[in-house]
Amino acid sequence: MKNICFVAIAAIISSCSPESSSKQLGPLPTASFTVTPMEGKPYKMIVKSTTNGGFLWRWNYRxxxxxxxxxxxxxxxxxxxxxxxFTVFTDGGYATTSQNVTVTADAPVADILKGGDMEAGSGQYWTLLNTGxxxxxxxxxxxxMQFGNTGDSNGAIYQKLKVIPxxxxTFSGDVKGTGATNTWFEVYFGTKAPAQGSDYSGTGVTKYIALNxxxxxxxxxxxxxxAEIGCDGDGKGKGGTMVFAGSDTTVYMVIKAGSAGGNMGTGITLDNVKFMEEQ
Structure with a gap:
């Protein structure tokens, strides 16, 4: 009796059902691999399985x-x-191993955001959003970029971006304020296009980092x-880094601020906003 395992490659999830066969399972594999820095690009590592008989390989990193x-x-x-x-699958089963690698240089990056320096003329790259x-x-x-109110309010500004899944x-932006009450200052990323008169939330929208x-x-x-001083959002403690999954290449960066039963004090300023893409 032999267990035939069907493996869903995307999720690497196996389910087994018995099938009559005279063929025997192979020996359990031992996972092993080599790592070599790419010539001229030490931020890229070439990994190679050294396990014989593999038919499926999975590398987990970052x-x-x-x-x-x-x-x-x-x-x-x-x-x-x-x-x-590293996990390798053979006709004898699967095995996993791991090793640490040392990366000796940062990958080159480019800022794909426009108008993040908030200098004269930068306002043309941002769209004001009324959230109701x-x-x-x-x-x-x-x-x-100056955000302010004297009481209950909400509103946002956004920019459309092209990303590569x-x-x-890496997001970063300098925020400064004298202290606020009952206030939020939030950065969202979403595949849903903002709509005037509607709050930016729901399916396809993630609150990444916020003051709250x-x-x-x-x-x-x-x-x-x-990205460092925010205490709320999915990106808390991640230093501004993120990776987009799926096939969507258009996302919206939405910066939303408001108060409920309070105010922003003398206001909140935002400057030097960057959205760096690894090259």
Whole structure:
């Protein structure tokens, strides 16, 4: 009696059903592989399986990144030490191993955002979004984007971006304020196009990083990179990095701010906004 395993390659999920056969299973494999830095591009690593008889390979690295070829190339945005986990499937079963690699140089990056420096003329790249109700004051002035209110309000500004699924991106932006009450200052990324008069939320929309006074940040004077000092959102603690999955190549960066039962103090400024794409 033999177990025939059907493996869904995308998820590497196996389910087995018995089938009568005289063929015997092979021996259990031992997973092993080599890692070689790419010549001239030390932020790329060429990995190669050295396990005989493999028919399916899986390389896990950089959290959400996966590669599936017997010999593959793995890219790393920043220099440092990273673990690579390797799983190989043979007719005898599967085996997993891992090893750490040292990346000696950062990958080249490019800022794909326009008007992030908030200098004169940068406002043309941003679209003001009314999210319903009283509009938060948002304007580019004196080299910064200024958000302000004197009470309950909401509103946003956004920019359409083209991204490459599977590639790493890094968001950063300098925020400064004197302290606010019952206030949010949020950065969203979504595949859904913003609509005037509607809040930006729902399917296809992710709150990536935010100041949120209910969560404990933004209450007292602050001045720093939002990706680092934000205390709310899926990107909290990730240093601004993200990877887009799926096949969508158009996303919207939406920066939303408002208050409910409070205000933004003397206002919140945003400057030096960047959205870096690894090359």
């Amino acid at each position: 959290d959400t990144k996966v590669a599936v070829r017997e010999t593959d190339t793995l890219s790393f945005a920043k220099q440092g030490e990273y673990p690579i986990q 109700g009283t509009q938060t004051s948002i304007q580019v002035t004196n080299g910064v 599977g590639r790493e991106y 006074t209910w969560s404990g940040c933004g209450l007292v004077p602050f001045d720093g990179n939002l």
